[in-house]
Amino acid sequence: MTPPHTTPHTPSAAVQVLWAKSGQRSKGEGWLPVLHHLLDVGACAAAILEREPVSTRNLLAGDLGVPDTDLAVRWTCALAALHDLGKASPAFQHKAEVLAERVWKVLPWQNHAENTPHGLVTQKVLPPLLEARGWNSAVARRAAQAIGCHHGQRQDTPRAPDRGTGPEWQAVQNELVTLVLTAFGLQDAPAPPEITFAGGAFMRLAGLTSFADWVGSSFPLNGDPCPLPFTDPTAYLSRAVAQARAELDRIGWTTREPLAPDLAPLDETFNFIPGFSARPLQTLLADLLNTPDTRPALILVEAPMGEGKTEAALYAHLQLQNAAGYRGLYVALPTQATGNAMYARLRAFLGHQAARRPGQAPVTVDLQLLHGGSALNDIYQHDLVRTRSAQQQTLHLNPNTDRDASDTVRAGEWFSHRKRALLSEYGVGTVDQALLGVLNVNHQFVRLWGLGNRVIVLDEVHAYDTYTTQLIHALVRWMHALNSSVIIMSATLPNQTRQDLLNTWNVTPDPAPGYPRLTVARTGDPAPTSRHIPGPRRTQTVTLRGTDPAPAALAAQAVTLAEAGGTVTVIVNTVQRAQDIFKAVREQLGPRFQSMCKGSRHPERIGVHLYHARYPADDRAEREERVLRYLGKQPATYPRNGESHTADVRPERFILIATQVAEQSLDFDTDVMITDLAPIDLLLQRAGRLHRHEGNSGRRSAHETPTLFVAGLHDWPKEALNEHHWKYVYAPALMYRTWHALQGRIHLTLPDDLDPLVQRVYDPGTPTLEGLDEHQQATLRKADHHLKQQRRNQTSLGGQAHIGQPDTFLDLLPQPSLGEPDGEPAHDDTNATTDDLAAETPHFGTRLGDDSLRIVPIHRNGADYLDPKGQTAAQITTLQKNDWDTARAIYRRSLQVSRHDLIRHYRDHPTRRGTEHTGWAAHPLLRDAEPLILTGNQTAIGRTRVTLDPELGLTYERIE
Incomplete structure (x- = not known):
């Protein structure tokens, strides 16, 4: 961005005394004029956009309808600069008494009863000044609102925001606009011709403005202000851009460029993974994206565990980034535990890609872990500490070539703040952090700006209820408007969910091909491209048996199975049941009981381990590590006496008792499993832990045949839902339909049975089920009605909770901020009595559920x-x-x-x-x-x- 040099300006006395920032106690030390701050922030916007990919600048050009990208960038930066024009008003100037005295000598002032936020004043006074310069009135009004909400909230422009503003104030406001436009070489430029300003344009401008304001506000106040901006704003702007570049270097905002511009084949890209060989899913998706296409894509990946969905998504990100110029990647998962696991995987992937770049210098990428428990993740905290040194906090745009792969991934501390984290180039965390972008929380537009023009991966989307699913649909629509590509991964999706997701991309859903399947929808295409994912794939036959749900009975069965040798896992639906079963197992074993948190294998004892979320965080982390140590892939690496130790520690006889926190978060392998009845998709998710690791074949004692015992499968489960409080955890209708779908089965074939069973339970063709008596049919009808009503309510609540659709967002009245709701499911608790489960007024967070x-x-x-x-x-x-x-x-x-x-x-x-x-x-x-x-x-x-x-x-x- 190189605006032409202009002739010197003769400033008014008024423009030289208006202040934007002051020193301590508002005494005037180190004060900063309004013009200086405007140009500082405009310079920061320019420096930021210098390091953005060409695609970002092209989007801004499209927002304003300006075919010349350089001109569009200068208009955008000038708008960002004018964010604090409202400080040139009595509403703001009276706030620092010493500084205000100089203002009142040259500008009129009267008793000021109102204290209108200066952002709202900007919204009021800027549009007519832009309209006078040829701007469309609607675009001027919406652009002013976008820059005026930089303190966090979109607000209605008041009719009379600043009592006391008169012709003299209007003149100095106009002078400030003239000086800013002059600095950017726009004083004689034609106004942007655009006549609409939609939601995507609003979020891009609002997010960029707040980011630039945060950076520009960090500039130090050094004594008396420099007089240069008043006489030669162009020259001052050039200096400010240089200062902005240095500040971006300090915080680690580097040039956004493709990670792998010369993309290697799949096998070579992932050769850092021992024994990696491309799977059919990965090859098929790579082929579908092989033709360069700059249009955003919605990709649905429906495939069972073990098909390589994560690696397929990461490779697709590289392809999409090269084709469309995307600025980075965010991987969103359902829980903190899954986010932690993905952080390690993504860290290794990024480090490998950033270091290998044949023929080019390696780059340094920033990777943030985004969830409420990131302070407890030792790897991430180590990365933060490692980047706190002055040398590593000041990053050069072209990093030294002598860094090894371990130095190519950093976690910049500036971006670890929760509002800033999505500005980082790469991120992994919970879906909640992304969903805050579509909730009415402070600076949600910064989050959306960070997610825009990027690849977003939403993993395990089957894990969410109807309410959160509505928010996900809203997020996908906004990503479409912000030119991002979205990859959605699931073991399987109900047909209606698949159709709804495709509708968010404005494509007509096609008939779903056979499972597993892959769907690619491109913006502008009327229909998606869908393919069946071919084999070969590992098929497993699981023996299915019912069992008594009473805690004492489950404990006795677990002990019997463990006595025969091998590892036994019991997964139940509530913490209370897990604790009761653990106590019963401990009592039954007596002296043969061995706590696996206090010791390891013992030849005459049976190891028992309890894992749920109602432990202090450090205890829970230790228990999680023990699960992976004993049931994860062997040999395992684990801490011993303060040092890292590697050995095969899989126990010969072992009982793990856990809640549903283990069904998605942990990659473990068990020889035999007992589980409470649960909705079919979650039940199959649990079954996927049976004989998961092929390396354990031949060492499973009496359990070489994978067997799943389902508590509550024998009898109509109505009584069990009440007695064991399952009805408070899962929808009874889904429990009844799951129970019916499994009746008469003695085997499950995975993954072949996965999709048919899920569709049968979630998209039933008939409200009645064969083989049920009248009482059971009546119970099912009542449960179905309740579930439909619950889904309608959650759909309505989800629609009320989010900010609106991109094409109608700006037509809606702004709503009060929700604050910072944190809906991440950090617990797996359920209350034990209906008294404790009294309904409370829902608050709009990222998840519905009990207050925590x-x-x-x-x-x-x-x-x-x-x-x-x-x-x-x-x-x-x-x-x-x-x-x-x-x-x-x-x-x-x-x-x-x-x-x-x-x-x-x-x-x-x-x-x-x-x-x-x-x-x-x-x-x-x-x-x-x-x-x-x-x-x-x-x-x-x-x-x-x-x-x-x-x-x-x-x-x-x-x-x-």
Whole structure:
């Protein structure tokens, strides 16, 4: 961007005294004029766009209808600069008394009753100034609203935003616009001809403006302002762009360029994975994307585990990036655990690609982990620490060529802030972080700008309810409007879900080919391209048996199966059941019981391990590591005596008791499984852990035939749904239909049975089921009606929750901010009684469900400690705001709970947790956490006794 040099300007006295920023206590030290800040932010926008791919700049040209991309970029940067034009008003200028006195000497002022935000003033005063320069009125109004909401929220433009503005103020506002346009060489340029300004254009401009404002606001205030902008704004702008480039270097915003411009074949691209050989899915998708096409694509991948969906998506990203000039990748998953696992995989992939680049210098890419528990991920925290040194925080656009692969992936600390994280080039985390872009939260447009012109991967989309699915549909529509490609992966999708997703891309759904299948929809095409994914693939026949759902019976069966040798996994639907079964197993085994968190293999004992989400975070992480150590691929690498150790540690006799947190998050292999009845897709997901790793063949003792025992399969499950509280976890209609679909079956063939069973349960052709008596049919009809009503309600709530569709968004009235809802499912809890499950008014987050609360168990022994031995102080009211190490240590002891009586207790009896300057309340990591004060590992809250047991985790007991 090189605007022409202009003749010197003679500034008015008024424009020289208007202030935008001041020093401490608003006394005027180191003050910054409005014009300087406008040009600083415009310069930052220019520096940002310099490093964006050509495709980003072309999109901005299309938004304004300007065929000359350089001219369009200059108009865009000028608009970003004018974001704080509203500071040139009495509403803002009166805020610093010393600085205001100089203003009142040259501009009229009267008592100012209103305190209108300056962003709203910008929205009011800028459009007529643009219209006077030839802009379309609707485009001018919407562009002003986009830059005016840079403090976080889109708001209606008030009719009279700034009492006291008169001709003198209008003159200086016009002068500021003239000076900004002059700086960018636009004073004599024709106005953009565009007559519409849709949602995608709004988000691009709003997101860029806020990002540029954040960077520009970091420029230091150094003494008296430089007079150059008033006489030669073009020359000042050139200096400011150089300063902006240096600041972008400091925070790690590097040039966005294709990761693999000379793309290697699949086998070579993934040769860092031992034994990798391209699968048919990967080859088919690569072939479908082989012809360069710059149009965004929606790709649906429906395939079972083991088909290489992740590698197919990563390779597709490289192809799409090369063809369309995309700026990066975000991989969104359903849980924090799946996000953690993907972070390690994506880190290895990016490191390999960034280092190999034949004939070109290696690049450094930034990778962020985005979810509420990222502070607990040791790999990510190590990457953050590694990039904090001054040398690595200042990145050059062309990194040195002597870096090895381990240095090519970084985690820039500036981008680790939750509002900024999606600005990073690459990211992996929960889907919730992406969905915040379509919720009415502060700076949602920054999140959408970060996701725009990018490849977005949504994995395991079958894991979401109707409400969250509506938000996903809204997100996909916005990605379409923002020129992103979306890859959606699932083991299988109900037909209606598949059709709905294709509709979001404005293509007519086609008849689904045979499962597994691949669908590619291109923007502008009337119909998608769909293909059956050919074999060969591994087929497994699983023996199916019913069993008694009573906890004592399941415990006895697990012990019997383990006594025969091999590994036994029990997956149940609630934490309470998991704890009850663990206690029953421990009692039945007596001296033969061996806790797998306190020891490893023992020749005369049976190892038993409990895993669910109602443990403090560090305990849960350790238990998760133990699951993968003993049931993951062997030999396993694990910590021992402070050092890394590798050995084959798969137990000879072992019982894992877990909740549904294990069904998606962990890659483990079990010899035999007992599971509670669950909806068919989740049941099959659990079954996929049976004989998962071929390397364990021949060492499964009595369980060489994979067998799935389903608790509740024998009898009509109505009683079990009530007695064991399954009806509070899963929709009874799906449970009844799953039960019926499995009746008479003695085997499951995977993956062949996967799609037919899912379609049968989720898209039933008839409301009645053969073989049910009248009472059962009536129960099913009632459950179906309830499910339909629930889906209608969730569809409605989901439609109300998101910001609207790209083509109608700006026609809707702005809504109040939701704050920062965090809907990530960090727990797997369900309450035990209907009293505790009383419905509450839903709040629009990324997920529906019970309210939850983050607590930290605190042991009170004279003082408050994190541990029962009293070695680590809790610092509830004394923690220093900048003490991140201690805050992380405290956070590692936290867990999320959803029990209503606990939540009500803390709402009614708020705990003193410090102030805005010290204590938990002051720290970003702990400001929403509450201490659970324990004496002797327990406490009573209302009629509930809460105990923190080292084996069972957090337990609840009703006090009669």
